[in-house]
Amino acid sequence: MKSFLQYLKVIWQIFRKDFQVEWRGKQGVPVMLVFSLLVVFLFNFALQLSPTLQASLTAGLLWVSLAFASTLGLNRSISLERESNALDGLLLVPVDRSAVFFGKALSNFTFTTLVALALLPVLSLFYQQNLFHLPLVLVIVLGVGAYTGLGTLLSALSIQSRTRDVLLPILLYPLALPILIAAVEASRGILAGQPLGDLKSWIFLLLAANILFSAAGLMFFETILEE
Amino acid sequence: MTMSTKSLDSAPQLVIRDLVKRYHFQPVLNQLSLTLTDGDFCILVGANGAGKTTLLRILATLVRPNQGEILLGGRSLTQSPALRREIGYIGHQPMFYNDLTALENLHHYARLYAYPHPAELVRDAVQSVGLTPHQHKPVRTFSRGMQQRLSIARALLHHPHYLFFDEPYTGLDTEAAQILDAQLQYLHQPGRIILLAAHQPGRLLRMASHIAWLQDGKISHHIPAASIPEVPALQAYLQEGA
Numbered sequence: 154m155k156s157f158l159q160y161l162k163v164i165w166q167i168f169r170k171d172f173q174v175e176w177r178g179k180q181g182v183p184v185m186l187v188f189s190l191l192v193v194f195l196f197n198f199a200l201q202l203s204p205t206l207q208a209s210l211t212a213g214l215l216w217v218s219l220a221f222a223s224t225l226g227l228n229r230s231i232s233l234e235r236e237s238n239a240l241d242g243l244l245l246v247p248v249d250r251s252a253v254f255f256g257k258a259l260s261n262f263t264f265t266t267l268v269a270l271a272l273l274p275v276l277s278l279f280y281q282q283n284l285f286h287l288p289l290v291l292v293i294v295l296g297v298g299a300y301t302g303l304g305t306l307l308s309a310l311s312i313q314s315r316t317r318d319v320l321l322p323i324l325l326y327p328l329a330l331p332i333l334i335a336a337v338e339a340s341r342g343i344l345a346g347q348p349l350g351d352l353k354s355w356i357f358l359l360l361a362a363n364i365l366f367s368a369a370g371l372m373f374f375e376t377i378l379e380e
Numbered sequence: 381m382t383m384s385t386k387s388l389d390s391a392p393q394l395v396i397r398d399l400v401k402r403y404h405f406q407p408v409l410n411q412l413s414l415t416l417t418d419g420d421f422c423i424l425v426g427a428n429g430a431g432k433t434t435l436l437r438i439l440a441t442l443v444r445p446n447q448g449e450i451l452l453g454g455r456s457l458t459q460s461p462a463l464r465r466e467i468g469y470i471g472h473q474p475m476f477y478n479d480l481t482a483l484e485n486l487h488h489y490a491r492l493y494a495y496p497h498p499a500e501l502v503r504d505a506v507q508s509v510g511l512t513p514h515q516h517k518p519v520r521t522f523s524r525g526m527q528q529r530l531s532i533a534r535a536l537l538h539h540p541h542y543l544f545f546d547e548p549y550t551g552l553d554t555e556a557a558q559i560l561d562a563q564l565q566y567l568h569q570p571g572r573i574i575l576l577a578a579h580q581p582g583r584l585l586r587m588a589s590h591i592a593w594l595q596d597g598k599i600s601h602h603i604p605a606a607s608i609p610e611v612p613a614l615q616a617y618l619q620e621g622a
Contacts, residue, residue, distance in 0.1 A: 156462075159494050162491070162494055163492055166488065166491045166492050167492075169491075170477070170480075170488045173480060173484065173488075174477050174479050174480060177479040177480065177518075178479040233477065236477070236478060237473050237474050237475055237476050237477070237478060237519075237527075238471060238472075238473030238474075238475050239475050239476060239477055241440075241442055241469075241471060241473070241475050242475035242476075242489065242534070243492070244441070244442055245440060245441070245442070245464055245467065245469055246464065246492045246493065247461055247462050247463070247464035247465040247493070248461060249461055250461070379442070379443060379444040
């Protein structure tokens with residue numbers, strides 16, 4: 154029990170440290186936010202869609218912006234640990250190393266969710282659609298959780314590579330496709346006013362992806378990081 | 381200097397048996413064995429690329445060996461993550477977050493090691509390496525010497541019994557090197573084992589109790605520092621590097 158508490162404390166401390174570094178440097182969330190807003194602006198002005206088409210595209214646009222922004226955040230998260238080899242410092246801590254995975258995944262999840270929440274009013278304004286639905290927030294939480302879980306795992310895989318900035322999106326986007334499809338379909342259904350019962354297969358898929366990537370982090374993170 | 385050692389169930393002893401590490405099928409360490417006992421301060425020498433860093437990273441559990449066994453105080457290092465509490469490691473890089481201050485970085489590590497009252501511990505650690513006037517500055521503003529001193533404070537924060545240093549003098553100015561000398565002399569005491577890798581050990585030989593020569597992936601000689609003249613090849617190697 155004592156060691157489990159220590160495990161949880163390590164997760165919390167890694168999250169807290171990431172927040173502290175972000176607060177001090179402001180190099181992660183603001184960049185992610187600006188980038189996702191730019192994607193929204195560019196699509197809005199480039200496509201000049203009719204209101205009917207806009208409504209059907211909102212969910213897709215939300216998730217494309219989030220996926221791109223989150224990948225930037227994941228890259229920033231890796232470079233933070235690469236800088237001065239700080240990751241070694243985390244690996245020296247006397248707890249199971251999956252705690253490092255959960256700590257990093259929790260920070261990545263929180264930063265991307267913050268960006269998503271900031272994006273909702275902007276998308277509502279540009280695409281004239283109310284995005285403030287509780288079920289949509291639930292889908293965002295599940296989708297971002299699965300995406301950042303997978304991203305954290307893959308960022309650990311690419312950390313030793315010289316081409317990690319390019320390697321991460323190349324690995325991440327194809328593997329994250331099922332998550333993005335499920336998230337877009339569930340979001341689109343919610344925005345179209347479909348009952349949640351009709352969307353449960355997509356929501357369960359997102360839930361399963363969260364469980365799967367958490368389990369993968371628990372089992373493989375240490376092996377991935379040890380050279 | 382306020383750092384102390386905490387009590388240990390048994391006297392520290394490091395046993396490395398038949399360690400093998402290959403990178404891309406090339407053996408870096410090949411059936412390496414070495415035993416260090418309580419109070420040893422051993423300098424690990426060897427040419428560039430001999431595998432000194434690999435050995436220390438394996439001992440710090442940062443790299444997994446292909447074969448072999450490492451025992452700390454009779455317990456297998458690979459079996460128990462909790463044994464990492466006994467290890468202090470200083471590598472080539474300082475392992476800090478550059479945007480955080482010296483105090484914030486050490487607080488982070490103290491919390492990771494679950495100290496109930498980290499403030500006092502961190503304050504003492506910063507003081508012990510003479511960085512109190514700079515404790516509120518971001519690490520990014522520190523010189524190499526100051527970062528190395530802070531690394532020592534980090535590595536000693538949890539009072540480890542096994543200390544592994546990888547070329548700690550690299551990039552240090554004279555003043556920082558003297559501070560490190562003093563710290564090593566202080567740390568060299570019963571209840572602790574120090575293994576320090578150095579390409580050119582120089583004056584360290586006066587402080588160390590033993591020297592181990594890493595050649596062809598093995599420890600070819602492991603002798604008391606006072607016995608170096610008895611091994612002409614080693615003496616010649618050390619003079620060559622000096």
